[in-house]
Amino acid sequence: MKRGCSIARPLQLLNEMKHIKLPIVSLLSLLTFSVGYINAQNKEIPLFTEFRTAEEDENEEWNCKITNEKELGCYMLQLVSSKEKTAYNSQWVCVQVLDKPTRQLVQKIELNTSGRGDSFDIEDYNFDGHDDFSLLGGCGTLDNFYSYYFLFDTETKTFIESGFEGTNLVFDGSSKTITSRNRSRAGASVASQTYKLVDNQMILIEQQCLEAMRDEATGNVLFNEDNEIVFEEVDCHTHYLDMQLQSVGLTTNFKLRMAVYDENIAGGFVFYKGQAERIPIHYDREEVVEDRSGEGRPNTRQLFYNEIYQGEVNGVYVLTIQGAVCYDVRYIRGKDGRTFDLKLISQ
Structure with a gap:
């Protein structure tokens, strides 16, 4: 009941x-x-003041009790949960945010969801210099886990749910990026995505998909001498634009592939023929070339993407598009500003 x-x-x-x-x-x-x-x-006055007892913890059954308390700056965080004996996970009720010196209630965050464990993690998840907190939502196979993230709002002095999604999220304060990594198919498939934050929204800028290499005769997964799976990089499934390009007017023309990811067209990669690695490109800005909104048609825009090599901007790709159709691509080399015109072979 x-x-x-x-x-x-x-x-x-x-x-x-x-x-x-x-x-x-x-x-x-x-x-x-x-x-x-x-x-x-x-x-x-805090709405809930009773802590879970050792007996309730041992019996794995309690009702609206504080199951964990954590200090965060000038606040105390208290997780309130309930659990029925037959349930696998506890049911989170709320997080009480208390003023640490006075122990008075500052904020009540409604949760109403089940969770795995009752521990708080403290970290600056949006790289604004203020600590935030998270709660472990669940763990899946192959150590895949997800959490709920709450960000400190400096204007209201309250915590708001972030809406961050992904598994095994890693927050890199130096690059100010978030990486999600997921393993599936008994570990034979690995997908990772890298995001940047824009107005506290995760915007995809890079992704990589790996598949286990297999023996051609048996189809069995190949392992190296350290008993680790041998992977090869494969295509991730969805792109906004996926083009084969060739330089124009050079003594020795070069070919490359450019892919821009579907989600928010915020990033992708270029892959030069004859080279072994993909070079990430990150969205920088856009300019409207021709406003056709009055005609009920998409505007003609120029999208600018920074080519990132060894962590630095190496050059800029400029795409002229209307809707999902790309009409023109050029590359501006960073070291000397030289422009290279690129011809579309296929799109």
Whole structure:
């Protein structure tokens, strides 16, 4: 049977008022003041104050108890949860954010979801210099895990749910990027995505897909001498644009492939024929070449992508597109500003 969480409310003042004879206006004023006073008090007093006991933990059953407390700067975080004996995971109720010196309630974050464990992790997840917190949501096969991330809002001085998604997220403060990595098919397939943050939204800029190499005769996965799976890079499935290009007007022309990822067209890669590695490209800006919004047609735009080599901008690709069709591509080399025109072979 599902159990609810009860919260005691101070009604004594209102009960006493029933025996006081006052003019209607005065009574209404007093009522308004009293309800406002009670609400103000409730905002300061923590809604849940009882911690889970050792006996409840051992029996794996409790109702609306504080199961973990963690210090974060000038705040104390308290996770409130319930658990039925037959349930595998506990049911999270809320996170109480308390002012550390006074132990008064600053914020209540409703959760209403199940979680794996009750521990807080503290880290600056959006690279703004302020610590945030996360809760482990669940663990899957092959050590794949996901968490819920809550970011500190410097304007409201409250924590907001981030909406970050992905498995095994790694937050790199030096590059200010987030990497998601997922293993599947008994570890024979690995996919990783790298994101940058724009207004606290994860924007895909790079991705890589690996598949285990297999014996041609048996189809069995190949292992190296350290008993590790041997991988090869394969195509990730979805692209916004995927083009074969060739330089124009050079003594020795070169060919390359350019792919821009589907999600927010924020990044992709170029792959030069004869080279072994893909070079990432990151979206920089766009310019409207021709405004056709009045005609009900997509605008003609130029998209600028920085070519990233060894962590530095090596050059810039400029794509002229309308909708999902690319009409022109050129490359501006960083070291001397020389422009190379590129011809589309296929798209």
